[in-house]
Amino acid sequence: MALEQPPKRIAELADQCVQCGLCLPACPTYALDRSEAESPRGRIAIAAALARGAAEPTAELRAHLDHCLGCLGCQRACPAEVRYDELLIETRALLGPAPQRPRRLLGLLQRPGLLRGLRRVGTMLGAAHWLGALARRLPTGSPWRVALQMLPGTPPAALPQGDAAGAELALFPGCVASVEDAEAQQAALTLLRAAGYRVHVLPAFCCGAMDLHDGEAAAAEQAAERVRQAWRASGATRLLSVTPGCLGTLRHALSGVPVLDPLSLLAERAERLRFRPLPLRVALHLPCTQANVARSEAAMLQLLRRVPQLDVVSLPRPPSCCGAAGSHLLQFPGRAAQLREATLRPLATLAPARLLSSNIGCRLHLAAGDEAAQWTTQHPLSLLAQQLENSP
Structure with missing residues (x-):
């Protein structure tokens, strides 16, 4: 069945692509399949054809779009500055959710x-x-x-408690992160207070990230409106999330509002933070959203290097998406497992005591891999808070 009134916006975004192919080395699915249809420029061509009515949304065509992880490694590598994130969201909204979406x-x-x-x-x-x-x-x-x-075997931590009215920062807890990453959120509050910030904690609910990236446009807009209402009620000037996977969606909902990774603010006042020594080797996994959306890698490394005796080794960079990618690991578990295996393979050589990752979806996905069974997984903020000497 042909699409009705294909939007011109998708075609306009697709026309920015010059088909140079410089995005290919940054694409995890292209590395996995070595297929042009599983590459960024291949998907852009498919999206353009659908938008112009030159192709019908067959199961085969949409599968290539559904396989996209949305890691945005291609967007960061693109010399033509194609806004691939917008194109992907618009195209999936046009097609609607995938049939296998749980x-x-x-x-x-x-x-x-x-x-x-x-x-x-x-x-x-x-x-x-x-x-x-x-x-x-x-x-x-x-x-x-x-x-x-x-699912972790340990019970979830208690929800973090923020400061009274008048806080300059608001922390967005999210949905899964508010349950499974509450410890990291409390760690963020501890570190931010030690650095001299006041933080208000918003109610816990979903920002709509999975809906937005899965083509559930109406549900995503409802979540965005709830984000806007909570933000206006907070009275804060900047919004924070300890989960990089939420940052892009929060920015999408709150145009013009500074939406930040707490690591960036902590790095600005790093001289106020003192840490106890920790003679330990840790492996650092960099989530795609932290590298390509939050852009807070340098801030995180700066803070971790302030912990005396801590040996930080990074896992290899792109194409190295772990395969979690929102709901991707649930819709395509086999593909997600292949990407996870490739991400975890270097751990045997690095031999860390802990595996650090800042995105809760990535961390749960990596922890479920056989290769990661012998290493404790942890949010970098949790480690920093545990070693903090000058707690408020």
Whole structure:
């Protein structure tokens, strides 16, 4: 069936591409398949054809678009400055959600109150002892199997508590991150207060990132409006998220508002932070969104290097997306596992005591890999807060 009234915006964005191919070395899916259709310029050509009515959205064509991780390594490498993020969002909105999108599972993950309640019940029932066996009974390609295998055995930390009214910064907890990464959010508050900042914590809810990138345009706009309402009520001047995967969506919802990674602000006042020595080797995984959206890699390394005796080694760079990519690991678990294996392979040589990653989806995905089983995973902010000498 042909698309109705294909938007001109997609064709205009596609026309910026000069088909030079400099994006290919930065594309994880091209490295995986060595297929032009699985490359950025191949997807741009498909999007342009769909937008102009020159092609119909067959299952085969849309599969290449659905496979895209949205890592934006191509956008950073592009000499023509193609706005690939906008093109991908617009095209997926045009096509609508993929048939294999696990709506019920994602609906659960987007409701932090329900997710936290279920995690508490699971802890009381000793789920850590039987959840793995339950997951293995599910079909190999089941998104529920993937989700259960990633679930941490430890109960979630308490939600962080912010400062009173008048705070200059607002922290966005998110959905899954507010449950599974609450420790990192509390660590951010501890470090920011030590650096002299006042932080207000917004209510926990989904920013709409998975909906926006999966083509659920109406649901994504509803989430964006909720973000705008919470932001206006906060009275803050800058918004923060410890989850790089939320930053792009928050910026999309709040045009003109500074939306930042806390690491960037902490680096600006790094001289106020003193850390205890930690004689340990840690491997640092850089999420795509931290490298290509937050652009906070230098700030993170600056802060980690202030911890005496800490040996920080970085995992290799692109094309090195771990395969988590929002809901990608649930929709395409086989492809996600291949990308994870390639990301974790260097750990055998690096032999770290811990694996650091700032994005909760990446960290849960990496921790579920066989190669990562012997290493503790942690948010860099959690490590920094644990070693902080001058806690407020």
